[in-house]
Amino acid sequence: MSNYFNTLSLSQKLEQLSKCRFMQQAEFEDGVNALIGKKITIVGCGAQGLNQGLNMRDSGLDISYALRQAAIDQKRQSFKNASENGFTVGTYEDLIPNSDLVLNLTPDKQHAAVVKAIMPHMKKGATLSYSHGFNIVEEGQKIREDITVIMVAPKCPGSEVREEYKRGFGVPTLIAVHPENDPENKGWEQAKAYAVATGGHKAGVLESSFVAEVKSDLMGEQTILCGVLQTASILLFDKMIAQGADSEYASNLIQYGWERTTEALKHGGITNMMDRLDNASKIKAHQLSEELKVILKPLFEKHMDDIMSGHFSQTMMEDWANDDVNLLKWRAETENTAFEKSTASTEKIEDQEYFDHGVAMVAFIKSGVELAFETMVASGIVEESAYYESLHELPLIANTVARKKLFEMNRIISDTAEYGCYLFDHACKPLVSSFVDGLDGAVIGSAFAKAEYKTDNLELIAVNKAIRNHPIEKVGAVLRDSMIAMKTI
Ligand SMILES: NC(=O)C1=CN([C@@H]2O[C@H](COP(=O)(O)OP(=O)(O)OC[C@H]3O[C@@H](n4cnc5c(N)ncnc54)[C@H](OP(=O)(O)O)[C@@H]3O)[C@@H](O)[C@H]2O)C=CC1
Ligand SMILES: CC[C@](O)(C(C)=O)C(=O)O
Numbered sequence: 102m103s104n105y106f107n108t109l110s111l112s113q114k115l116e117q118l119s120k121c122r123f124m125q126q127a128e129f130e131d132g133v134n135a136l137i138g139k140k141i142t143i144v145g146c147g148a149q150g151l152n153q154g155l156n157m158r159d160s161g162l163d164i165s166y167a168l169r170q171a172a173i174d175q176k177r178q179s180f181k182n183a184s185e186n187g188f189t190v191g192t193y194e195d196l197i198p199n200s201d202l203v204l205n206l207t208p209d210k211q212h213a214a215v216v217k218a219i220m221p222h223m224k225k226g227a228t229l230s231y232s233h234g235f236n237i238v239e240e241g242q243k244i245r246e247d248i249t250v251i252m253v254a255p256k257c258p259g260s261e262v263r264e265e266y267k268r269g270f271g272v273p274t275l276i277a278v279h280p281e282n283d284p285e286n287k288g289w290e291q292a293k294a295y296a297v298a299t300g301g302h303k304a305g306v307l308e309s310s311f312v313a314e315v316k317s318d319l320m321g322e323q324t325i326l327c328g329v330l331q332t333a334s335i336l337l338f339d340k341m342i343a344q345g346a347d348s349e350y351a352s353n354l355i356q357y358g359w360e361r362t363t364e365a366l367k368h369g370g371i372t373n374m375m376d377r378l379d380n381a382s383k384i385k386a387h388q389l390s391e392e393l394k395v396i397l398k399p400l401f402e403k404h405m406d407d408i409m410s411g412h413f414s415q416t417m418m419e420d421w422a423n424d425d426v427n428l429l430k431w432r433a434e435t436e437n438t439a440f441e442k443s444t445a446s447t448e449k450i451e452d453q454e455y456f457d458h459g460v461a462m463v464a465f466i467k468s469g470v471e472l473a474f475e476t477m478v479a480s481g482i483v484e485e486s487a488y489y490e491s492l493h494e495l496p497l498i499a500n501t502v503a504r505k506k507l508f509e510m511n512r513i514i515s516d517t518a519e520y521g522c523y524l525f526d527h528a529c530k531p532l533v534s535s536f537v538d539g540l541d542g543a544v545i546g547s548a549f550a551k552a553e554y555k556t557d558n559l560e561l562i563a564v565n566k567a568i569r570n571h572p573i574e575k576v577g578a579v580l581r582d583s584m585i586a587m588k589t590i
């Protein structure tokens with residue numbers, strides 16, 4: 102097997118990378134009909150497997166779980182997840198031969214082995230689905246010609262796929278049919294019905310390609326979604342401690358601050374998040390964000406280049422072959438950071454205080470979201486997709502940090518995302534540590550704006566204009582207009 106993307110001609114690469122069409126609600130009028138009465142088997146019952154399955158069953162579909170014999174015998178967490186939620190659980194031999202649709206929701210690292218193990222059991226003409234195109238695009242997996250191959254990729258951690266569904270909303274989702282595997286021309290109707298069953302159509306669905314999904318997904322998760330949150334959490338916590346802040350207060354501000362501040366993003370974009378600040382703080386956050394963008398642009402571009410060339414996936418696959426030595430070492434190191442070991446105060450911090458005392462956090466968010474968006478778009482990824490992979494998904498990742506700090510974020514996201522997050526963090530820390538050390542202490546942990554501060558009207562007008570005119574604000578306004586079922590946390 103070799104990297105599928107790298108076998109394409111330049112024009113094919115560009116065509117697949119730019120495949121992106123925002124779908125209209127009318128296209129989902131058939132609801133889940135294309136999958137009603139079909140036997141659907143999910144392989145793996147982890148972050149995506151369990152939560153997608155719960156949503157799909159609530160949407161009226163017939164869901165079972167195929168697990169490895171050892172997972173059943175040892176009553177592993179995957180077995181408990183499925184059986185304690187009342188699903189039928191069986192081996193590949195028990196369930197796959199009768200399945201019309203098989204969802205491969207095991208970690209990307211396992212996909213080649215899982216495909217090899219399930220393929221002899223799949224009936225002629227069945228469908229195989231993925232929630233991330235890594236196996237097809239980066240590993241060049243070939244699938245039997247009679248099998249239809251689709252992708253339904255929620256742009257969000259598995260836990261939030263369920264939480265948003267229960268709130269009556271959903272998460273933006275990219276769907277695609279693999280051009281090399283659609284023998285009966287049924288993949289599209291099935292992918293649409295699957296997106297409805299998980300609730301994705303309420304948030305927005307893009308007709309995409311495996312290639313566009315993989316390249317944008319890897320970029321979002323490595324940079325703004327996980328990498329920036331990891332680096333900024335660790336450095337800003339250390340900064341507050343060095344300034345003599347109370348450790349429990351600092352811990353609370355970081356752990357819950359990402360969730361509180363990015364909630365404003367989700368509803369009204371960067372403009373709304375910045376409008377939550379007083380004028381002096383807004384101008385300061387904007388200035389810091391511009392400085393951060395200059396420092397971080399080369400790093401964002403390096404990640405995009407390494408993702409496009411296949412260098413990133415090659416190095417990660419080398420770690421897979423080496424028993425995940427690097428991943429496990431980096432995971433352990435994260436558990437030992439001062440932020441991770443700190444305990445957050447239980448005292449209630451008012452919503453507004455997270456903004457007022459978190460000007461530097463807002464600056465990191467703004468710079469990271471804009472840079473991720475700009476870098477993806479410059480590489481041929483369409484704006485709508487870049488918006489979902491940066492701005493819309495960030496609050497959903499921040500929700501996981503609020504639950505149990507970086508440990509929880511890295512536990513919930515895929516191993517692929519976690520590996521890329523550490524790579525980014527290791528390169529980012531040395532780049533921004535002197536910037537953070539040199540920050541005016543008032544931008545984190547206390548109110549920045551002082552009574553004597555005088556706001557320059559012209560400066561404020563220029564800052565507001567720059568914020569509102571960024572292209573992510575334009576596409577975001579259009580996409581959010583269709584998110585009529587969005588709920589507040
Ligand atoms: N994590 C997330 O939120 C997101 C993930 N995705 C994508 O979804 C897919 C699933 O990822 P995720 O939910 O994180 O995965 P998890 O790590 O949560 O999945 C673990 C599950 O896979 C099973 N499994 C592991 N190895 C094998 C194997 N060799 N054969 C059979 N089953 C195996 C485990 O069972 P056992 O008990 O036997 O070990 C367990 O049920 C990936 O493609 C990922 O990129 C997409 C969007 C977000
Ligand atoms: C956070 C990255 C992600 O792609 C996701 C949740 O969407 C993953 O791989 O976990």
Ligand SMILES: [Mg+2]
Pocket residue numbers: 255256257318322
């Ligand atoms: Mg993703």
Ligand SMILES: [Mg+2]
Pocket residue numbers: 233318319322515517518
């Ligand atoms: Mg991912």
